[in-house]
Amino acid sequence: MLEIALLNPSKETENKLRWSTDVDGASFHLYIPQWRVPAPWPARLKVVVDQEAAGSATVARPQEPGSAELERPIIATLERVRDHTKTVRYRPIGAPDCWELGEPYVPYALLPTPPPARLRLEVHWDRSAGTWSE
Numbered sequence: 001m002l003e004i005a006l007l008n009p010s011k012e013t014e015n016k017l018r019w020s021t022d023v024d025g026a027s028f029h030l031y032i033p034q035w036r037v038p039a040p041w042p043a044r045l046k047v048v049v050d051q052e053a054a055g056s057a058t059v060a061r062p063q064e065p066g067s068a069e070l071e072r073p074i075i076a077t078l079e080r081v082r083d084h085t086k087t088v089r090y091r092p093i094g095a096p097d098c099w100e101l102g103e104p105y106v107p108y109a110l111l112p113t114p115p116p117a118r119l120r121l122e123v124h125w126d127r128s129a130g131t132w133s134e
Contacts, residue, residue: 031102
């Protein structure tokens with residue numbers, strides 16, 4: 001299990017929010033659907049990368065997520081899709097409309113060698129640096 005530096009807000013699209021950081025010269029962007037981010041949107045995230053706990057569980061998208069439910073961390077099991085020069089692309093397991101994360105390109109520095117076929121990412125909200133609106 002590896003916990004990485006906190007990601008900083010970098011982009012807002014119509015449906016998603018992006019947090020980004022640099023990991024040993026590789027960009028790590030994490031896209032999260034706006035419906036899954038608690039308000040006010042936290043300025044930073046803490047991300048835990050865990051190969052050992054990667055299972056095959058899938059999650060269903062809540063019909064109308066309440067604020068208490070949105071405060072819980074995102075825990076997603078991902079499958080390896082493709083290797084790139086500095087990163088490995090992973091895809092969440094399950095139906096795309098249920099994904100709580102986009103398809104992250106995870107830097108090799110955060111992965112064991114060789115990169116695992118499955119990976120678990122945990123996303124924890126960190127408001128200690130404020131929110132996007134501040």
